[in-house]
Amino acid sequence: MTKKWSQSIVVMLLVAVLSACGSNNGNNAGKGNAGGGNAGGASGGATDTLEAWGETIKSQYGGQELNLAFASHPSTESFQKLTGDFEKLTGIKVKWEVMEETYLKNKQLLDYTGRTGTYDVLMVDGFWMSEYGAKKVVEPIDSYITDKTLTPDWFDYEDIVPAYRNGISKYDGKTYGIPTAGETRFIAYRKDLFEKYAKQPPVTMDEFLELAKFFNGKEDGLYGVTMRAQRGTHAASGLMTVMYNFGGGFLNQQTGDVTMTDPKTVQAMQFYVDLLKNAPKDVASYTHEEALSAFTTGKAAMWLDATALAKRILDPASSQVYDKVGFVPTPEGPEGKASALAGWNMSISALSKNKEAAWAFIVYMNSKQNAKAYVEGGGVPVRTSIYEDAELVAADPSYPVQLAALSDANVLVEKGIAWIPPHEKLGQILDRVGYYVSAAMFGEITVQEAAEKSQAELEDIVGK
Structure with a gap:
């Protein structure tokens, strides 16, 4: 949505x-x-x-x-x-x-x-x-x-x-x-490739990264994963897809304090950057549309994005892999299960x-x-x-997996955490986080530097 x-x-x-x-x-x-x-x-x-x-x-x-x-x-x-x-x-x-x-x-x-x-x-x-x-x-x-x-x-x-x-x-x-x-969001994966190489779909974030590395370049023109990652809000959104599973966050939603340099947030940022090293070379320009296209045209072994897009993956008119796809919820991270909502x-x-x-x-x-x-x-x-x-x-x-992913989303709700942090300056927050995450993806700065620069700018934005 x-x-x-x-x-x-x-x-x-x-x-x-x-x-x-x-x-x-x-x-x-x-x-x-x-x-x-x-x-x-x-x-x-x-x-x-x-x-x-x-x-x-x-x-x-x-x-x-x-x-x-x-x-x-x-x-x-x-x-x-x-x-x-x-x-x-x-x-x-x-x-x-x-x-x-x-x-x-x-x-x-x-x-x-x-x-x-x-x-x-x-x-x-x-x-x-x-x-x-x-x-x-x-x-x-x-x-x-x-x-x-x-x-x-x-x-x-x-x-x-x-x-x-x-x-x-x-x-x-x-x-x-x-x-x-x-x-919510979940993973689509190429069942034919996973069966060919005797691999199981990811349950944990570590497995997700390992599989992305394994499939990246395994066959001509094949990448390990595709996600949204365009500089700015799309990169911030992509990061949020995995961030809560590591226990990270942009803000403490109870106090309003900025938490970009929290070790858990930094860990999530590092994971996201490492994961996208196994994506198509132009992934830094991807919105959800380009990420979806890369998967439906057979360029990626896995895709992580919105459940609402599943029908396009399964539609023979719009997908070259419609009959080769399986789905699993967003993998569990060090801090447990979570999913978008x-x-x-x-x-x-x-x-x-x-x-x-x-x-x-x-x-x-x-x-x-x-x-x-x-x-x-x-x-x-x-x-x-x-x-x-x-x-x-x-x-x-994909319906049963969507339901399981929504159960994971409710885990976050029960913790009192909104997947998109409520703030009147949310637009600025996501734009700046996404800018620095993208800079780290390009190797312009380190992930730690991206976290520190984001921390400073967000403190100015939210006044804390």
Whole structure:
């Protein structure tokens, strides 16, 4: 999920940090309430089936109109396909306003600060949630989730992957959104090459580096690994892919102190630089796109990047190695397991005059009842049941590994660490770290010097 902040530099940075969630271009539009009469688990009232719930909602909120502010995104397109069924079932009218991600946050905040109250339902990046929660832009929804009259059992909140529930939708212990799309990072590897040379995919960071060295140059035109590493934010993002597994970090997220010269951060930087010595010679110019291309054209034995890109690896139309690929989670490091985490939410605007109707929309669109239709319509999965669905796993064999990687991402969440450190000057932080990491990759300075220079500049940036 390539993401965007209010300032244009941060917009560009988040695009660099995480690629936008992918689409599977499904064709089951308009089937959101298929089989709706037999929802899992009765709520003991008038809403234990989808049809009964719809009748109740229509009697209470039918005729209300909801205004939505959403980003152009595969998940948005899939939700739009389900809108007609929702309107027919509930009598609630839905008006979509869809815009490029670059403008979405500014428009939402302008609506809030101007007290206009135009919107009822907001699409909110998980990276914005601390700001939105602190400023009270969005409504806390814990009471909605636990109220059986508002949230029937067939919604099944607990089925949402824990990393998403715990990591992208909360602020200060409160829930402000329902996860709608997300991603982590994992490794794709060439099964044919690993079998040919009797190698096993990496479980630890040491094994990852050893394998990259082994395959680098093993065959003509073959490199050990490919990753994003372009100077600036992409290099910082690439470093972050492995950094937390070493226990490192750019900042202490509790105190705000800069930690670039912490030995664990330096160790992670050295690993990243050493790893990329086994990448294509032009890796220092790679964003996620170039890194993906190097792997799908058969130039690299391994690739480490966003789970949302897996479908492109497995697509015969875009990948020369689609039938030769296996997947494993990000390898465990000296400090254990960790993995990236990013995603989108549906939230209720704090200024909405139709909050319960807005919640009804969120419940319907994001329910377990409609989850498969949503994914088949191009949406990005966030539910455990979807990742375990036999039919969907057959179509995308990376699903079980994505779920395992998301479990690793939740390890970081449970430590109270955000994968992308929350800071108002995040853009500057990642740009400068990525600049010096890249300089170390080119051999212009040592890794230790890169850490020291980053430390000094970040202390100036954050004022500590």
